[in-house]
Amino acid sequence: MMVKKVNKDGFKELFNKLKEEYNIAAPILMEKGKKELIEYGYVDTFEDIIWDQQPDSSPKNIVFPQNSYLGNDFEGHAAYDDGQPTIILGVRSCDIEAIKVLDQVFIEDEMYVDENYKNRRDKTIIVGLSCPERQSSCFCDTLGLDPVESDYAPIYLFKDDGNFWIKVKDSQYEDLFNGLEEGDQDKLNKLLEERRAKFKESSFELDIPIPLPEKDMFEADIWQEMTEKCLGCGVCTYYCPTCYCFNFFWEGEDGESQKYKSWDSCMFSSYSVHASGHNPRDSKDKRYRNRIMHKFSYHPLNYEGLACVGCGRCIDRCPVNLDIREALKMTEEYLLEKGGAESGKD
């Protein structure tokens, strides 16, 4: 454990030093037609980085891009991009926990490790950032996350008005920061505590058993009403940092055909339709049920911990602002009404 403290210029210098060996991705302002959104992109100049606002989308597309090339049919071995390692700067607790979910699924599963993801993830260093203040639709602390610090990131930043505190938890990265002024660990902890207290009380309380009881929720009659305004598009899954469902597609003819992996969404009908035309989830309420149950029941049963980090992106980017908090509230009421929601495996 090492703590360094630098002022703004010191950090800029560090940034420029790191830029030589690493590609650096950070939240920057992206012009999107008439919208201007803060998203993770590769950045060259330090001033472009936006620190004080939660980015509108997560760094998912850096560790798990929408289309990744797996390999072709004549060489037969996987295609790994051997570019420079990447540093993702300024990742808040919600996005760090989201990457932890992806790691759980693709790397830490003893039965099957996804080489394509692992290769990319091993070359990525996550630099966390203590969250300055709550945004309108996030609720990470309601789900038990600590917005002020996450222990899953090897390096963690705390930015108050002038200075950057750098907490290096993983010793292998310490040499990146030697030569910088030492920081007083207790002072940093005090600042963290202050911010934790300052984090204004969240207006969203939730009391649901984790994992949600599978059969009870499956037969619940709330899903139709919950998704009445849902359009059935794929925005919530594409902009959710923990949604990792994927599909394959091929390009080119036989002899030089290439295999790709691409994002897929459980909200699409072609996600689970059989060749016979039968579709176990043929309407948007069944699909949204699968989406909520996967995050609050299936993932906790198959792995451990939730697959929702309360970042609120699915609320902000949804064309009709379908609010997952309303969905969870309805689930809570349904289970209470159903008499004593027994938690644990059904």
Add this chain to the structure above:
Amino acid sequence: MEKTDMLPHKAEIIEIKQETETNLNIKTFRCRFLDEDVQEEFDFKPGQFMMVTVFGVGEAPFGFASSPTEEDYVEFSVKEVGLVTEALHNMKVGDVIGIRGPFGNGFPVESTDGKNIIFIGGGIGLAPLRSLINYVMDEENRDKYEKIQLLTAFRSPEDTLYCYDYDWWEDVENTRIKYTIDEPCEGWSKCVGYPHTLIEDKLEWDLPNTRFFTCGPPIMIKFVTNRLKDLGIEPSEIVTTLEMRMSCGVGKCGRCNIGHYYVCKDGPVFTMEQLGEMPDEY
């Protein structure tokens, strides 16, 4: 032998058998891996499946139709329904496809030792069962099991599969093989009617310590398993294998789930007892 980059091994089609042609177009493909030591090490359990890649077109899951005892090739049967299956049907002997696998849990072979076995297979559903049938009928394994009975159901005489195996199955001792079609049809002397209606009078279903394996169109599985439960058969002794849309085959791509179970990883073989606990999302 876990290839973890989702890329297939190359395999050559060494034989294509046209099973049916009139109503449904079903072919059985026999393939060998191009790479000898992959062919050597490749092993699977009956009831498991593999992802077959047609290069440049796509990939689809197929259950093994051959038994692991037939070591120097793998077989799978394909009904022409879509893009990949049509591409397969246009292939000829010598063409190269990709095979990834084996995936899934396979039939509970070890715990079936010493039991009577009854197979009830419908249409293309007979393909995954055939892997287990040929395995238990193989002389190395036959004596591990008591009486083996098989009821195959097809739409019409032209839709029968694996006719070339029937004589061999009938010759194996202590077996009873029954064939049925949906409606009577002249020139057909064997049974007629849906399989679930024939269980009582065509099969010795009430032998103690019997395990049932059934696979076929979902509607048939539903009727057969319900009828067996009505007859008092233990749900844990009724084994079936499910078909879902699949892409990765290892429980990662998310689409084949029933509740928190992934049909490709925790299945595709389930007992009716397990299915009873799961939400009926299939």
Add this chain to the structure above:
Amino acid sequence: MSKTAEFEPKIATFLCTWCSYAAADLAGSSRIQYPPNIRVMRVPCTGRMDPFLIIKAFNEGADGILVSGCHPGDCHYLDGNLYARRRFVMLNELMQYAGVEEERLNFTWCSASEGKRFAQVVEKAVNRVKKVGPWQGFDGQGFAREEGELVSEQL
């Protein structure tokens, strides 16, 4: 020869079987010469022409398209070409608005007896497409070409 002289466009041609396909036959049997750049696909009627076929033709590397059917009024199916006419006008507007040069989109009518006119139509279409050069795809990446000849033989 300079690069542009070499450029031989490939034109996806959809001919209605009753009139324009017969016109092409007539042009051939009466030995009327016309440029070999067209790749003919027979359709029962221009009414059958799904606009997607034209967009897909561009995606498969065609440099231009030519669609020809019976003159309005003498369609074998009475009004197939009348429906098609509105469809082509709207498709034409859409493609041009999206940036596809108008020379690449050729719609016309040829009756079965107009072998000569068919040859002139093909000539005119080929020259129009030659004027705007090879089609670079909607993404501008172009298509694998060996000395001006399109590699992918799908067409």
Add this chain to the structure above:
Amino acid sequence: MSSYEKVTDEIRSIAEKLLKEEEVEKIIGFGKGLFSDEVTPIFVSRLKDVDRLIFSPQASMSLAKYLLNYKEQKVAIVAKPCDSRAIASYLSEDMIKRENVKIIGINGCPGIEDNSACQECDIRNPVIADYTVGEEMSEEEIQAEIEDFEDEIEKMSPAERMEYFRKEFERCTRCYACREACYVCYCEQCFTESNQPDWVGESVKLNDNFTYHLMRSMHMAGRCVNCGACEMACPEGIDVRALAAKMVRAADEIFDYKAGLDPEQKTLLSEYDVNDREKGFMDE
């Protein structure tokens, strides 16, 4: 032009009357969520929720498409003029039953915040309604609103237009929000899901994105009512409506046709006129 507050109050009073007299089971309108104050579609079936109904500059979605989920139930719907045209075109295609729908039309629609469609909107009174709110807008007032509108893209050269659309569609992630927000797109199986024939590739490379938007816009010929819901739904802020708006203008200029004007009207491409103009043909 009507004011948002006046329209909101009138909607609430009509909604209350409809629910009280049990003429409808549900009111489809706009309102705020429980936790966020974004104005989005809401479904009111209880009297006490009538006050949640709002009409504000953020009421961007086209509500008509929700009617397809309530074909057998009696529902009321708040309809902007463009939504009323969508409902009229649903009626002309027999997608909904007229007797099951009570339409609350908004006269003199004040428009939706940063929705580029509203700048060129030339029909600001509902074409079909059971009840109307707000004051009707006269033709002159409407023309005054849109007389200085001209389409920037039309002035560009073909190459510049192609470049413009390439830059826009490069960002598309194919989440299909534009398709799901559009009243026209109610197909069981969309062409994007067909792999025999494989119309659109599944990658998000520019070529597949461009093809997808081109093919979807071709469906807009003679059916798009230029409501801008597709553009408002796009999470990437892509100018999705440009191609569809061209279809609207082309149908108007060439065939003097506007979509969804009344339930008896046939759609543009499902009928013909012997002397239609052959604009853009080789020998025209």
